[in-house]
Amino acid sequence: MLKTCSCGETMRMKLRTVIYSSKVEIDNVPVYTCxxxxxSEVYTVVKTDxxxxxxxxxAQPEKQTFRFDDWNEWANLLVEAFDVHKKQPDPALIDRLAGERIDMLLDLYSLAEKIGDNEWKNDISKRLTQLSHTASIHRSAIAP
Structure with a gap:
């Protein structure tokens, strides 16, 4: 996944650790780097999360570490894509993984609905929303 930097060079996506308030490490944040x-620039589709x-x-967090891919479904998908490809993931691989993840989440949502687990349904719904809102942005951000 590539992007053109303001300097004119190509930025590549990497999964980085973001440090907040010198105490909190947030691992696996998708970041473009030149x-x-x-x-460096945080991938637009995950900035809100x-x-x-x-x-x-x-403002005064305790020292701790988070895995951003546990917090954001799109980051989770990118971690998987980077694990499979080891370098820059192929956009087709990301699209395939996103489709598979959406199918899996829809199956889980159906199960959560059958057993009446509203908390689980809400979590799955949030994850589906993260994927569906970012899929169109992702496609427009992919360099040919």
Whole structure:
């Protein structure tokens, strides 16, 4: 997954650790980085969830570590794609994994509905929303 940097060079996506308030490490955050100018930028589709997580931590958080892929379904999918591909994941692989993940979550939602577990349904619904809102942005961000 590539993006053009403001310096004109190509930025590559990497899964990075973001440090908040010098105490909290948030691992596996999708970030674009530019080798030419050292600019970094959090992947647009996960910014809202990252700022939401940081907001929940408060101004004076305790020392701790989070896996962002446990917090955001799109980051979770990218971790899987990077594990499979080891380098820059193929956009077709990401699309395939996203489709498989949506199918799995829909199956789980159906099960949660059958057993009447509203908390589980709400969690699955949030995850489906993260994937569906980001899928169209992801497709427009992929370089040919």
């Amino acid at each position: 080798k030419a100018c050292s600019r 990252l700022t939401g997580l940081i907001g929940k931590l408060g």
